[in-house]
Amino acid sequence: MSAAVAVFLIALPLSLGIALATGAPLQAGLVAAAVGGIVTGRFGGCPLQVSGPAAGLTVVTADLIHRYGWRATCGITVLAGLAQLALGCLRVARGALAVSPAVVHGMLAGIGITIAVAQLHIVLGGSPDSSVLANLRALPAQLADLHPAAVSMSVLTLALLLAWPRLPGRVGRMLRVVPAALVAVAGATATAALAGLTLPRVDLPSWRSHALAGLPEGPVSGVVAAVLTTTLVCSVQSLLGAVAVDKLLAARPGPQSRVRRSDLNRELLGQGAANIVSGSLGGLPVAGVAVRSTANVNSGAVSRNSTMLHGVLVVVAALLMVPVLEEIPLASLAALVMAVGIQMVSLHHIRTVTRHREVLVYVATTLGVVFLGVLQGVLLGVAVAVAVALHRLTRTRITHDEKEGVHRVRVRGQLTFLAVPRLSRALHLVPQGAHAVVELDGSFMDHAAYESLQDWRSTHTARGGTAELAGRRGGIRTSEQVPATECQCRPWTPWRNHQSCFAGSAAAPAGREAAHELARGISSFQRNTAPLVREELARLAREGQRPSQLFLTCADSRLVTSMITASGPGDLFVVRNIGNLVPPAGEEHGDDSVAAAIEYAVDVLGVRSITVCGHSGCGAMQALLATGAGDGGTPLQRWLRHGLPSLARSAGERHGRPRLAGREPADAVERLCLANVVQQLAHLRAHGPVGRALAKGELELHGMYFHVGEAQAYLLAETEGAAGFERVTEGAAGGVRQDVGGDVRQDVDGGDGQDVDGGVGQEVGGGVGRGVGTVEEARGGR
Structure with a gap:
């Protein structure tokens, strides 16, 4: 609720200001804010991103209104939404992130300059032209014909906007909870009303006369270019905003750290649906908005409910607060939007492109957007970026010299x-x-x-x-x-297969051979693998770990977790012990290591899934069958007492025993290994953190069995009331998922973020330097 109110107080004046800047009916901004909050909030792939009318779309929309009129612009918005739906269905969202950041930042800077120059005329009491050059030429005449009332309200708005976030002391910190944009517009409105100033104010016509979408008329090529431009700007801004929200959440502790990462293709679908609805209802184009999204995160939002509720509040305001809104001076809204435009020319971005020697790309894109248009400016920036890249490729310096025989x-x-x-x-x-x-x-x-x-x-x-x-x-x-x-070595092979690489190494004494094997293995990692994963590990070092899975398995040396799951750094939080045992809650008797790992993974790291993985030929299970376990004896025997419930389950009635791929287990050891996985899942549910997370629907439990000799993985499934393990095949399109209550069901497309055929960051086929063989293959590339 608090996050929704905070975002609403920012969105209300900004939506009116952006509508004013585009030349659209002012209520069109309220329509877009409400639709962006409700529709995108419900269907988008970034739960905490807030969508609505965005300053980055101002120039595009203003140009469309000037060329085609308002109703046709709404029609173009609907067509752009359909294009976004098509792109989302094609799953090409991540392709938009391949555009050079210098081009994106240059585009935003060019749009910001265009907005600021246009709104300056309204701040001075005049009206802007559709062209930046025309506005610049008319600026001297506008300065000579100032309107004191409009200028004074604009100056007051800017002063409050700049001073409010800098209020000192404890009282200042308390007051800064109210958004600066709301304070600035409200202060100017109250001052104008008390002083009785005569100046243009917000005019909201009756909703009965509100214009809806119409079909655009004109050359087909022009309409197509307009749709493509709107789609490009809406999509790129929304996708970059979703990535920015993920970065904000990465450093957040507590409940916000458990918010799911963005599904960019779903976000594109949500933005497309919102644009279709907004255009149909006579609203502005919709995109993700950085200012509102940041406010949503900073206010402690933990779900999409805050985004949707802010949209509902906009609807209430549009229906019940019309008399109050019509007191707002247009000069105050223009000053607010002008400030937003100036902030889009980010000094941080300029320093970044300077450091990476991409100033030429940035400047070309900015000037292209300002003087040619958004689509033309972006195309010009992409062309310059390609030319710069080719130029760098041809500037390779190769020299040869000889010194002391080398x-x-x-x-x-x-x-x-x-x-x-x-x-x-x-x-x-x-x-x-x-x-x-x-x-x-x-x-x-x-x-x-x-x-x-x-x-x-x-x-x-x-x-x-x-x-x-x-x-x-x-x-x-x-x-x-x-x-x-x-050297013909390959990844994931034992040290004995790497002897050809170390043929030149000095022979080590027999007692130190093990230490030399470890040192040689580390050396091989530094030589072959470290260059491939260094960038990813540096990112994880900066952002901290956020694994989605707790993987509890046996300490058996034949079980290489990262190999059988094709996972990389930061994916799995792994706990290993003898027999992949989970001591029942309250019965650890001084051994809290497993319980501590479960608590840390669930309550601190916020994992969404726990997998218990057993394997064939488990020595712990063989020991249980041979000798049992008791409270006395060796530490190993005392530890194995936690496996006694598994032994009892294995010896139980035949129809209740787990099966393996539709067949009976091969022997008593395999039967016990399978029963042990099912039993340890039951122990897991009894742990407090796991039980609470299951009750909230925030956690899933999985069972897995790995046959070492076959190199084959099996996932736990439910077959007519009896537990069974199903084979995972290379072409599997679904995942076997454990229900919150403990039942098992088959997902056709896999669970959210848990697809067996791979999701973002969890590809079974391997990511960057991740799958079997990719390290060697990549040596010819990066």
Whole structure:
């Protein structure tokens, strides 16, 4: 409720101001705010993003109204919504994020400049033109013909807008709860009413005469371009806003840390539905709005209910507060929107593009939007970005020098096929049998350059020479001597399969062989894998861990969790112990490690799923069958007493025993392994944090069995009242999901964010450097 009220107080004046800036009927801004809150809030993929009329759409909408009229603009909004629905169904939302940030920020800066120049005329008491150049040419005449009442209300609005967030002291902190935009507009409105100033005010016609959508008329190419422009700006702004909300939530503790990450394709569908409804009802185009979304998060919102309720409050205000709204001076709304436009020219973005040497792209996009239009400016920015990228690819510097018998070939920049001829010439300057060092100072090497370099290295070493590859800044690999025989190792294989890589290593004493194996394995990671995952690990180090899964499994060395789940850093919170046991709640007898991990995963990390994974040939289960367990004896025997309920379940009635892929277990050990998974899930439900999360519908429980000899995973399912484990196949499109109450059902498309065929960040096929074989394959790329 508090978040909804805070967002409503910001949205109300801004919606009217944006409608004024576009030249649309002012109630169109209220329609878009209400529809954006209710429709996008209900169907969008980012629960805490607030949508409505956005300043980034002001220039586009104003141009459409000038060309086609208001009713046709509403029709174009409906068509843009249909286009967004189509893009969402095609699942191309993440493609929008591939646009260079310099182009996006340049587009927003150009729109902000256009807004500020246009609203300046209203602030001074005049009326703006549709063209930026025309507004700039008319500015001297407007300055000579000031309207004191309008200027004074505008100055008061800007002063309150700037001063309110800076109020000092404890009283200031209490007052800052009220949004600055509301204070600024309300203060100007009250001052104008008390002073009896005569100046233009908000005019809200009767809803009975409200104009609805109509079909656009004119050349088809022009209408198509208008629809594409509206779709582009709405979609890109909304998707970037959703990503920004995820970043805000990443650093939030408590309940907000458990909010699901954005589903960008669903967000695109929600935005499309909102634009269809808003355009049909005579409202402005709808997009995600950063200011309102940030206020929603900062006010403690934890679900989409706050977004939807803010839309309901806008509807109430539009129906019951018309007399109050009609007292607002237009100059005050214009000053508010002008301030928003100025803020869109972000100094932080300018510093960022300067640091990454993309100023040319930023400036070209900004000027293109200001003087040519939004779509033309974006296309110009993309063209300049491509030209800059090609220019950088062709500026690779390759040098060769010789010092004290060592030949050094230095490569500065990106190593692509364009530089292969120069690379070959430099490498052929190295004499046969000489010691050579190739220094790679760049972040990318394509396949053509990789093959050329490897062919030369093989030839050079075969003729008695030696070669070192050195990567100074995230290069392909660290400095090392390359053996004449190419290493054929693959990821996820035991150390004994890597002996060919260490043929040149000095033999270690027998007692220290284990330590040397570990050191060599770490060295292999630093050489082959670390360059591929360093960027992702750096991101996790900054943002902290937010795993979606608690994976509780056995300590057996044959069970490699990241391999059998194709997961990467930050995906799984793993707990391992002998026999994948979960001590029943209240019976730990001094062993709280598993209970502590469960509490931390559920209450602190906010995991959405817990999986208990057993496996074939489990030594703990064999020990239980052979000797049982008791309160005395060794620590191992005392630990195994937590498996006695599993032993009893396994020995129970035949019809209640778990089955494996429709067949009976192969032997007593396998029967006990399967029963143990089901029993440990029952123990899990008795733990307080798990029980509370299950009752709220915030957690799911899963059972899994991995057959080591077959390299085959099985998921727990329900078959006519009896538990059974179903085989997971390569082409599986569904997931087996444990219901909150403990029942099991089959999901056709997988659960939200838990698709077996992969979701965002959980792809079974592997993500960046994640799937089996991808590390070796990627060595020829990044």
